Amino acid sequence: MPGMTAYVGFSELCSPKKGEYVFVSSTFGAVGQVVGQLAKLMGCFVVGSAGSKEKVDILKSKFGFDKAFNYKEEHDLDAALKRCFPEGIDIYFDNVGGKMLDAVLLNMRFHGRIAVAGMISQYNLDQPEGIRNLLSLVYKRIRMEGFTVYDYYHLFPNFIGLVLPYIREGKMAYVEDTAEGLENGPAALIGIFSGQNVGKQVVVVARE
Amino acid sequence: MPGMTAYVGFSELCSPKKGEYVFVSSTFGAVGQVVGQLAKLMGCFVVGSAGSKEKVDILKSKFGFDKAFNYKEEHDLDAALKRCFPEGIDIYFDNVGGKMLDAVLLNMRFHGRIAVAGMISQYNLDQPEGIRNLLSLVYKRIRMEGFTVYDYYHLFPNFIGLVLPYIREGKMAYVEDTAEGLENGPAALIGIFSGQNVGKQVVVVARE
Structure with a gap:
């Protein structure tokens, strides 16, 4: 299911193209690590965020991400994203919502796409955090879509067809x-x- | 240009179907009045919001909206929307952003679509209002898209082909x-x- 979620949100909803700039939050989760690797295999520039130095190191060494940062050590997420994406972000695969989403909105490129698989930072709050940068949707013509894998099980054969060869060839890690x-x-x-x-x-x- | 904006956001981005529930904010603006009429002509259930009793009356009498409300007199926008849409909203054409968008998110139906043409309530604020209900995007699998008409001029013939007969037959007012x-x-x-x-x-x- 995590693999299918990654496939649906990234490959189907975001229509990625070679060379595009991709950001995945909570990259070390079950979904995030697949999104990042699919994006690398497609020839995208991929940055992930995770919550410890150990995780960040593995993202770069084991998964081959172009860059990664520890969001717990960044006081200014907007600045961290600008450092990693001086050209901006084409595709954001959102697993966390909240402050990270707000910072990403400031750094999206024109015609960017955001797939929202979850907003784990918000689930246990009494009141969700306010997202202030949605005007970027209009200024930059951004599409943002929430989804659940349950609506896309008909794409399971496509997912298997794409991923199985990569796994057999040792091109995907887990x-x-x-x-x-x-x-x-x-x-x-x-x-x-x-x-x-x-x-x-x-x-x-x-x-x- | 306002007519094209209405056409692109509603007909192209939101893929409306007959019988769907459509809400248009700032319905008395140049864009909103066209969206509402296109939706009515498509056989949708259409509700608009405007800022005076005079405007609300015209929306219902001249434009044939199913319901309309004066947002300045509603202390609880969520309640106003629930009153107008007991079944929820399939399509929201957003011209205003802010509190109205936040209330709409709570009232969207599954697989709803939101076209964002503008967020006029936010343009002159020092800091934009926070939108707290984006979790609805995930829970209800909602697509939200900002756009500008400048990207869609190639659709001008489609727009004219759709609208001109309506204007000639007196089916669209302005x-x-x-x-x-x-x-x-x-x-x-x-x-x-x-x-x-x-x-x-x-x-x-x-x-x-």
């Missing part, structure tokens, strides 16, 4: 975070919301 | 607000931002 035992499930779930997981969070109930 | 003399231009311009104009604001420099 990182999972395994919690052993059901008793560790609740802590693993809570950890997702503070970025504790390194890749897809899996809970192994029993190894047999 | 309201203009005329300021006489260049000396009245500045006040007319300022009036647009407080909703003083009744329809397209025109300044007649000389009648000859």
Whole structure:
């Protein structure tokens, strides 16, 4: 499902072209790491954000991202994005919403596309943060679309056709975070919301 | 140009279908009145908002809107929209942004479409208002797109082909607000931002 979400949001909704500038937030999540690799394989310039130096290093070394930054260490997300994208962003795959989305809107290029798979930064707030830079949608003719993979299962064969060769050729990597035992499930779930997981969070109930 | 803007945003970007629920803000502006009439001619259920009782009455009597409300008299825009759209909104043609957009997001239906032609409520603010309900984009799989008519001039023949018969048959009405003399231009311009104009604001420099 994470792989399909990545495929639908990036390849189908954002119509990427070779050489375009792509930003993926929460890049170390199960969806983000696939989006970033699909974008690299398409010949895009890809930047990711994650919540620790360890994750940022893996994004660049293991996944081959062009740049990556630790959003927890950046006091000014707008400045971080301008540093990584002096030419601006063509495609933003949004997993987090909130302040990151607001900063991205300031850095989008004309005719940019934003696929919104989730807004994890907002789920546990009493009141969601206000997004102030939506005027960019008009000034820069941007399309922004929320989606869920459940509407696109008919595209599963296309997804498999695209991804399976890459996996067989070792061109796609995958990182999972395994919690052993059901008793560790609740802590693993809570950890997702503070970025504790390194890749897809899996809970192994029993190894047999 | 206003007619083309209406056509592009509504007919091209929002792919309207007969029977869908359509909301147009700032309906008495040059763009809004055309959007509303195109939607009615397509067999949609159409609601508009305007800033005076006089305008609201004309929307219903002259333009044949299904419902209309005076946004200046509604303390709770969310409640006003729920009253007009108990089933929710399929298409929102946004001319104003801000609080109206935020309330609309709460009332969109699944797979809704929002065309953003402008956000006039935000242009003269030191800091734009925060939009808090963007999570609806994900929950309801909504597409939101900013656009400008300049990108769509190649569709001018389609627009003329659609609209000219309606105008000839008297099926489309138009309201203009005329300021006489260049000396009245500045006040007319300022009036647009407080909703003083009744329809397209025109300044007649000389009648000859």
